[in-house]
Amino acid sequence: MALSGMRGLSVFISDIRNCQNKEQERLRVDKELGNVRTRFKNEKGLTPYEKKKYVWKMLYIYMLGYDVDFGHMEAVSLLSAPKYPEKQVGYIVTSCLLNENHDFLRIAINAVRNDIIGRNETFQCLALTLAGNIGGREFAESLAPDVQKLLISSSCRPLVRKKAALCLLRLYRKNPDVVNVDGWSDRMAQLLDERDMGVLTSSMSLLVSLVSNNHEAYWSCVPKCVKILERLARNQDVPQEYTYYGIPSPWLQVKTMRALQYFPTVEDPNTRRSLFEVLQRILMGTDVVKNVNKNNASHAVLFEALALVMHLDAEKEMMSQCVALLGKFIAVREPNIRYLGLENMTRMLMVAEVQDIIKRHQAQIITSLKDPDISIRRRALDLLYGMCDVSNAKDIVEELLQYLTTADFAMREELSLKAAILAEKFAPDLSWYVDVILQLIDKAGDFVSDDIWFRVVHFVTNNEDLQPYAALKAREYLDKPAIHETMVKVSAYLLGEYSHLLARRPGCSPKEIFNIIHEKLPTVSISTIAILLSTYAKILMHTQPPDRDLQSQIWAVFSKYESCIDAEIQQRAVEYHALSMKGAALMDILAEMPKFPERQSPLIKKAEDSEADTAEQSAIKLRAQQQNSNALVVTDQRPTNGAQPAGQLGLVKVPILSNADQSAAEIVSHANGALTVVDPQPPSTPSPDLLGDLLGPLAIEGPTGAAPASVASGLEGGVDADALAIAPIEEQANAVQPIGDIAERFHALCLKDSGVLYEDPYIQIGLKAEWGGHRGRVVLFLGNKITSPLNSVQALILPPSHLKMELSLVPETIPPRAQVQCPLEVMNLQPSRDIAVLDFSYKFGTQLVNVKLRLPAVLNKFLQPISVSAEEFFPQWRSLSGPPLKLQEVVRGVRPMPLAEMANLFNSLNLIVCPGLDPNPNNLVASTTFYSESTRAMLCLIRTETDPADRTQLRMTVASGDPTLTYELKEFVKEQLVNIPVPSRPPLAMPSHIQPTSPPPSAISDPGALLAGLL
């Protein structure tokens, strides 16, 4: 029977088969599609046979993976053909080509309904099958009553009724409201008395679906289910054709036991007894047989019985029986049974009484960790992870570590995370924990995320007994010829803090420590160099009395990096260099890190959160947690060149940045005399994650923490103004005062597209921008206001990582009274709130003027207004359910404003408020489309719920199809709500890093005085 009965179709399929390569196949397919298309166009000439043939061809082409973007109409129209052959084709092809969300299906509803309520049995079957396979909500609403009627009709034959049962199941899944519980529960119970096994099987599936949602109404089904199970298990009254390899319908048995698992318990003692009898029979009576299919079928039933026993809280004896069975299974050769044995044993861990019995199988489970089948290895890992506790942690973790070196890449990350968590949770002693993590880094450094080594630092810092041991271990690893960069980081950090505790051991003098760490420097990345520099500074500090030789070596390193291209490294080098010249004063500033506050391990949280554990997602989460600090200060926390996502930050990077920002703010406020006591906490208030932990204390511990940074910013002016990325250029700014408030100008430009960005007595920088999609074109107008030329004009763009920016050439000289236009092309790669900075300088006479200006290429420029109707909004809103696509936050400290003003603000940000969508008049619902290269156009929806009684807080929910976008947009809107520039704003609240107002010269020249003032 090799021919399809349609010659044209067979010929086409043969042609395709004869194609030598993909290209030929494509040509043949294109030709056929062209042919079909023309034939469909002049439809009049088509016989039903031809139409049928072409629709089949379309399906075949579609199956091969080609886009078939026409002919859906023809397929759908065949549904209402009067004759069976055409109708059948129409139904089958439509249900293959379209999915439930396809528009054409709406057209089909009527035809389908007509066939369902019609008298023709075969047509009914076709229609029920289509609705059951691809019916959506609309199908559910319009067809459910008719389908229910068919299912319970006594005049319908089983072939129709079993289809009706599954069709109803689908419609119920699409919209549970279509089944009226009150009326249906009795009917459902009646259906379980059905004699026809086909109808009974389908009805049982329906029951499973109903009770999975709500079991309350269906208690009367329980005894019936038990009856069915008894009947099947005893093989009473089961027609021959419904036994499968001698087993009475294993599928019906499985489904019945599944349904029972949705009821919390079986209370009636008689029913319960019968049920346990059946279960006992299944547990004991299932033997391994030769025939694969019989074996599979009987074990399918057995595993379902195990699940039911577990669910029913059987006596301990029966549970132990189950574990014993599973123990047998995990040792058999048959891979399926072994896999399922492991899987079900993991489920069994929930039963407290049997955990000890499971532990007896540990050796066997560890063997499975080395199975050639990754599916089995995964199960074994999961089980080991689940059964680990203090008693066996050492063995299990050591096994995991051993396995790590040979494990496939797909599993290493999960493996190392799990090993790290177990080591932390169940460590019998902390030195063992440190050993484990260091081994982990050594063996699989690439898969050890930053949180894991941060956690080690956390523990070591908090446990003094551990410090010498950890330092010694770190020292030992450094002796290895090639070590992972993460190992360099953690060793350098630990040795910086604690190497002085080792001083008397051989090979641990400050100089030797420095040398061995310094050896690694040429091979590591920027973020690690930053840590190494901190370590050097600490080593210097701990070397008392100072070792001149070492000192000069380290100073040489510092001075080398003072001209490093990376601003962070450069700043550290400059600051540490200057600090270390201070001699004993260094002690106060670089003192040991204080202890971390105790809290739940972020690793465990991470493992709990990220079920699917994509690295990307967890990174976003990490970041979200990290920046979850007080909304009011978020904007002030942005580093000027804030390009790096926080996840990449080196160990001590953030505190310095934020402290620098903050101390600049302190200086400012100090200078203005507005505030003398500044709460040093906000920017780095403890954030709920580990990174925050490690970084936090510098800021929290006010004196120790804030000091180095403030000294540093104090020094900036004196050392090398140009080298500093963060602090404003005080000296020059002193000489040339800007006209107007730069921050205000920036904020104004964030909302409009042209205006003045900067102005001083000599130059005015105007800006005009055009935005479209994810691109923008900004023109900078550099206007010379005076009658002599401005020389050495330089404009440098410091783009954040999410923007691609190209500035055309800027002339060196601007002639007197002339204006120069410099176009700047902007492309938005991904959602981010980071801000681009224009580093602009020129010379007036001999005086160098340098300003760093934020460019208004901000997130809202890549938004385009779109207003959505209720029909469009709600499905979207619902489909984006929960984090990370939908985020909610209560924002406090909102600048109080009337609702209308808030609506205006939203509109001005291109977030178009859609009135009337939210019934509560105190809520605002807004929508917009965001454009970037990575997300393309993406719809974003925002809802803010305000409290008329308290205008300073509101609840905001943001949803979009991209987790980063949702997060960034939420933060962005939050910033707008809490940080709207008002003319009378106190200087403290302004973004300090661009604040042109500078501290009085005395503060700059005398860091000591400044320090004293701060303390």
Add this chain to the structure above:
Amino acid sequence: MIHFVLLISRQGKVRLTKWYSPYTQKERTKIIRELSGTILTRAPKLCNFVEWRGFKVVYKRYASLYFCMCVDQDDNELEILEIIHHFVEILDRYFGSVCELDLIFNFHKAYFVLDEILIAGELQESSKKTVARLIAAQDSLVEVAKEQESSISNIIAQATK
């Protein structure tokens, strides 16, 4: 529930697809690509289950064809494995010792059969005999219609002679 059924040849050619959960065309293509990569490369004698994106794919190889069904994580894997076998047995009975070629040239018949076994991703009929009877009835309906048609066109042809 079964989210989709795939029949893929050893060369990675798709022989049948049936989707019970809504996937767009793009997702469908991606799933097929991903799964053929995972499943076709698995060594023989491993277990018949692959964990994939939070779902499980139960598959079994028959000669040159892989039959795959994707189910939820807590579904009963062996039950699904035997649904596959049930399907194969029915195809075998229908075509008389089925081979890949039968399914290529009569792919539409494979769809008819599948529709009698599964609806909404759930097993509809576990009796091979019943399925065979229903398919035979459908075939005869088509045959009858064809005969009628040819007799009508004969009549017309003769009348217009």
